[in-house]
Amino acid sequence: MLQTQTVQVRQIVVPRETRKSPPPTTTSFLGQTGSFELNGMPMPFDRNAEIFGEDEPSEYVYKVIKGAVRTYKVLNDGRRQINAFFLPGDVFGLELGKDHRCSAEAIVDSSVLLVRRTVLFASAERNSELARQLWSITARELNRAQDHTMLLIKSAQERVAAFLLEMSRRLSGEGALELPMSRQDIADYLGLTIETVSRTLTQFQGTATIELLASRRIALRDRSVLNRLNA
Amino acid sequence: MLQTQTVQVRQIVVPRETRKSPPPTTTSFLGQTGSFELNGMPMPFDRNAEIFGEDEPSEYVYKVIKGAVRTYKVLNDGRRQINAFFLPGDVFGLELGKDHRCSAEAIVDSSVLLVRRTVLFASAERNSELARQLWSITARELNRAQDHTMLLIKSAQERVAAFLLEMSRRLSGEGALELPMSRQDIADYLGLTIETVSRTLTQFQGTATIELLASRRIALRDRSVLNRLNA
DNA sequence: CGATTTGTTGACTCTAATCAAGCGTAGTGG
DNA sequence: CCACTACGCTTGATTAGAGTCAACAAATCG
Numbered sequence A, B: 001m002l003q004t005q006t007v008q009v010r011q012i013v014v015p016r017e018t019r020k021s022p023p024p025t026t027t028s029f030l031g032q033t034g035s036f037e038l039n040g041m042p043m044p045f046d047r048n049a050e051i052f053g054e055d056e057p058s059e060y061v062y063k064v065i066k067g068a069v070r071t072y073k074v075l076n077d078g079r080r081q082i083n084a085f086f087l088p089g090d091v092f093g094l095e096l097g098k099d100h101r102c103s104a105e106a107i108v109d110s111s112v113l114l115v116r117r118t119v120l121f122a123s124a125e126r127n128s129e130l131a132r133q134l135w136s137i138t139a140r141e142l143n144r145a146q147d148h149t150m151l152l153i154k155s156a157q158e159r160v161a162a163f164l165l166e167m168s169r170r171l172s173g174e175g176a177l178e179l180p181m182s183r184q185d186i187a188d189y190l191g192l193t194i195e196t197v198s199r200t201l202t203q204f205q206g207t208a209t210i211e212l213l214a215s216r217r218i219a220l221r222d223r224s225v226l227n228r229l230n231a
Numbered sequence C: 001c002g003a004t005t006t007g008t009t010g011a012c013t014c015t016a017a018t019c020a021a022g023c024g025t026a027g028t029g030g
Numbered sequence D: 001c002c003a004c005t006a007c008g009c010t011t012g013a014t015t016a017g018a019g020t021c022a023a024c025a026a027a028t029c030g
Helices: A115-128 A128-150 A155-168 A181-189 A194-206 A223-229 B117-126 B128-152 B156-170 B185-191 B194-206 B224-228
Strands: A038-044 A050-054 A058-067 A069-073 A080-086 A103-106 A110-116 A209-213 A217-220 B039-045 B050-052 B060-066 B071-073 B080-087 B102-105 B110-116 B212-214 B217-220
Touching: A050 B080, A050 B212, A058 B185, A069 B117, A080 A181, A080 B060, A080 B128, A115 A128, A115 B128, A115 B217, A128 A155, A128 B080, A128 B117, A128 B128, A155 A194, A155 A217, A155 A223, A155 B102, A194 A209, B039 B224, B060 B117, B071 B117, B071 B185, B080 B185, B110 B117, B117 B128, B128 B156, B156 B217, B185 B194, B194 B212, B217 B224
Parallel strands: none
Antiparallel strands: A038 A110, A050 A103, A058 A110, A069 A080, A069 A103, A209 A217, B039 B110, B050 B102, B060 B110, B071 B080, B071 B102, B212 B217
């Protein structure tokens, strides 16, 4: 009816950036192929600490060493959409433009490697293999973003199933999944509410598809059901 | 309740690829900065003709000269998600991997410039400016994909408003928008049904926000309303 | 240990999907 | 030129699924 809708403004507590002073050690940044070892400094971030904010100048490119990171955008009415979760080994924050297009926060206490964007770009100028690697990171993220889009047109069951399978693949866990993120994070990633996520998980447990060992420890008991929902 | 859901299988008519023999002319491919003019051949595609299919080897990179193109994925139950619309000047089909991750079709009779991927990549190897341009194309597409994600968590009104504003920005039309795509295309882009798209447009007309001159000719009468919904 | 956050469950609401019918326009062929 | 058909679009009635609001349970943290 076009009237200004009354919206649920979820309280977004903007966490204060709590950067501890970085240790002086350096570690290799892009070393997948073994061909390039650019150095960066590992920086610790507390749980919920902001790593960078939307529209802030993009100064570094980041790689998760330990922990987990979420990138997200917030709509003016408070709705938050989590674009991606980044786990150890994942690179994030690589932008073409001058500014970051989303915010990034540590989900749990994490260690993140920082490399100056300018250094990376300057090297890429002279090194076509590095240039290709940078492009490759962006292209993979594009693929992920497109997969994410496919998620958002599915039913709640299908979204949660896809999420569980994605995490099972990416979290190298034996046995049960050890999720670093809260129900709110999952909900904001899947475009659902925490209640729906919770109910769907309970439902999966009811059909013996999963087992909720603890709220963040989930064992996948029947992947075939999840795979069918994921198709 | 986890039972195999009965799904509406929309009849997807896979269009036969109707490539007319390409004219021998060549035109510049990437010429934004004026620095690179790689040649390619313009190829005509009939309305609804397939340009490439999902999982097909990615042999070319494409640039729309005339007309409009949609890229999409289809879920196993027939639901189609349109990832993007490409209009004259837009580049599409640039993939990192060997195969296309989505299908592409001409929305209306179109002319598309083709450049061999291998040629582009080989040149990029030696030319860091071209390498950067290729990366830039992918990065822009990533940005668009992320914007698209934000769309999909919004209400029907907000999605349609965003769509109208996007098209108004991208279609260089004086006065009214001349949409090349059907309601079904719009619905599949916005993650809605044609009925909801239609109803929402009617609703916008009811509040004098837009005017439906013809089903595909739409005049935006009150952008402030649309902008407010787009926030 | 109490306090606070995080997660679950229930009752109810509401938005968009579904099902179904009808309209308008474009294209076809007599 | 006018039926006739086909398709794309609109509109209406009803339903289903996720959201909202609220209470409570469980886990975590000082």
